[in-house]
Amino acid sequence: MIKKILIANRSEIAVRIIQTAREMNVQTVTIYSADDRASYYNRISDESVFIGEGSLSDTYLNIDKIIKAAKDSGADAIHPGYGFLAENADFAQACIDNNLIFIGPAPQAIRAMGNKVNARKLAERLGVPVLKGTTGDVKSILKEADNFEYPLIIKAAAGGGGKGMRIINSKNELPEALEAAGREAKSYFGDGTVYVEKYIAKPKHIEFQILGDMFGKLIHLNERECSIQRRYQKIIEESPSPSIDPRLRERMGKDALKLAGEINYYNAGTIEFLLDENGNYYFLEMNTRIQVEHPVTEFVTGADLIKHQILVASGEPLRIDFIEPKGHSIECRIYAENPLNNFSPSPGYINFIKFPHGAGVRNDAGIFEAAEIHPRYDPMISKLITYGENRNDAINKMIYALQNYAAHGIDTNIEYLLVILENNKFRKNEFYTDFCKTEETNLKEHMNKKRRVIEAEMLAAIYAANKLAAKDDVKNGKPIENEYNVWKIIGSL
Numbered sequence: 001m002i003k004k005i006l007i008a009n010r011s012e013i014a015v016r017i018i019q020t021a022r023e024m025n026v027q028t029v030t031i032y033s034a035d036d037r038a039s040y041y042n043r044i045s046d047e048s049v050f051i052g053e054g055s056l057s058d059t060y061l062n063i064d065k066i067i068k069a070a071k072d073s074g075a076d077a078i079h080p081g082y083g084f085l086a087e088n089a090d091f092a093q094a095c096i097d098n099n100l101i102f103i104g105p106a107p108q109a110i111r112a113m114g115n116k117v118n119a120r121k122l123a124e125r126l127g128v129p130v131l132k133g134t135t136g137d138v139k140s141i142l143k144e145a146d147n148f149e150y151p152l153i154i155k156a157a158a159g160g161g162g163k164g165m166r167i168i169n170s171k172n173e174l175p176e177a178l179e180a181a182g183r184e185a186k187s188y189f190g191d192g193t194v195y196v197e198k199y200i201a202k203p204k205h206i207e208f209q210i211l212g213d214m215f216g217k218l219i220h221l222n223e224r225e226c227s228i229q230r231r232y233q234k235i236i237e238e239s240p241s242p243s244i245d246p247r248l249r250e251r252m253g254k255d256a257l258k259l260a261g262e263i264n265y266y267n268a269g270t271i272e273f274l275l276d277e278n279g280n281y282y283f284l285e286m287n288t289r290i291q292v293e294h295p296v297t298e299f300v301t302g303a304d305l306i307k308h309q310i311l312v313a314s315g316e317p318l319r320i321d322f323i324e325p326k327g328h329s330i331e332c333r334i335y336a337e338n339p340l341n342n343f344s345p346s347p348g349y350i351n352f353i354k355f356p357h358g359a360g361v362r363n364d365a366g367i368f369e370a371a372e373i374h375p376r377y378d379p380m381i382s383k384l385i386t387y388g389e390n391r392n393d394a395i396n397k398m399i400y401a402l403q404n405y406a407a408h409g410i411d412t413n414i415e416y417l418l419v420i421l422e423n424n425k426f427r428k429n430e431f432y433t434d435f436c437k438t439e440e441t442n443l444k445e446h447m448n449k450k451r452r453v454i455e456a457e458m459l460a461a462i463y464a465a466n467k468l469a470a471k472d473d474v475k476n477g478k479p480i481e482n483e484y485n486v487w488k489i490i491g492s493l
Helices: 011-023 040-044 063-073 089-097 107-114 116-126 138-142 171-189 246-262 294-301 305-313 391-403 414-421 440-475 483-492
Strands: 004-007 027-033 047-052 077-079 133-136 152-156 166-168 194-198 204-212 218-230 233-239 267-275 281-287 328-335 348-350 352-354 361-365 371-373 380-388 406-408
Touching (some): 004 011, 011 305, 089 107, 133 138, 171 194, 204 246, 218 246, 294 328, 294 361, 380 391, 391 414
Antiparallel strands (some): 133 194, 328 380, 352 406
């Protein structure tokens, strides 16, 4: 059994891993840059190791430093979390070469699925549906421009997260879009190779949670609906999908397991599909790691996915089987960003934060008090998850939870998430991956109305809070201390 885990990540996912490790009586070691010196995750881990001043290449992406930190601290395993080096086959191999357990799949499995083009070829060979497409450099793709069926979509071959993605409606748009997509792919993934495929006008983004052990047992734990996206990145996820019935779940699940089984996959992973309006689905990609949205699966199945990751990496057999989803769960990603300004990041200092609580409410966060959101990293503040007996119940709980979530000092997307959840199309499952774009005007109008109401209420609250603080301070013979006390009073109202 693994005794000590070095977590090769930061913030929310580091806290999440520490929580499960502690329950399993497994020690944890965290790494941190100068930016994260005072971070919450470092304070709750058993040990922490400083790995550099700032740049990602010198800290969280520096394989040699991370391996050294693990060996020096006496860790026998490394958990990569998500992002950074989580899907880096060389990192997984470096762990193995240094007698460290990599809590994830084998390096060869990461390589097999790490390149979208190779993964598509595997799917085609196995008879799993894929969209027609082609890959190569800009010149070779342009030679086939007359043969393409438009609209089409351009994607980076070596990575995901919406980086390099472009939707093209005509042949005239293709050259410039290919050049731009290639540059962006090269910048983010070190590989400018792109591929193009037929674009589905109204797709649903559906993914299946995979879990396997080293003895050949492989299961899926149902699907997640991930169609609410801004700039091709997910912001609301739910399980089960309101678009999937038991028969379709069985068919898609079988194909997901077929793909994972072909590469002898073990540990946690996710197979992603696109689903069209007619119930046809197409393989999209595989993520060979734990997903940001894994909590919704945990809510509807009762399985602790991080725990199973650790057990499988320790060489234990998988002790669970397929679990029918029970109830419904929704996750909202809370970002430090401005939805009214093209979702531009809003790094800065959060001078007051207050999380919602209650039955069926979970908040996975990397901060629990006033803290700084650094511009160097992803601006996600936390993941808010709710669980209910059905979808409507889970939505209502999420609306209530968002209304009771306060983060002051920076812009957030809380109000934006609220207007999505209150939108009739979302309620009725009449949404697709382009929802945030097609409903942009409507969502912004509702947001502005909400902001005007909130601003008026906030002015009244600040006035009342100042009066209360002044009254108490005058009574005690001292001046009002600082603005933080005012926010503290507002947060308790």
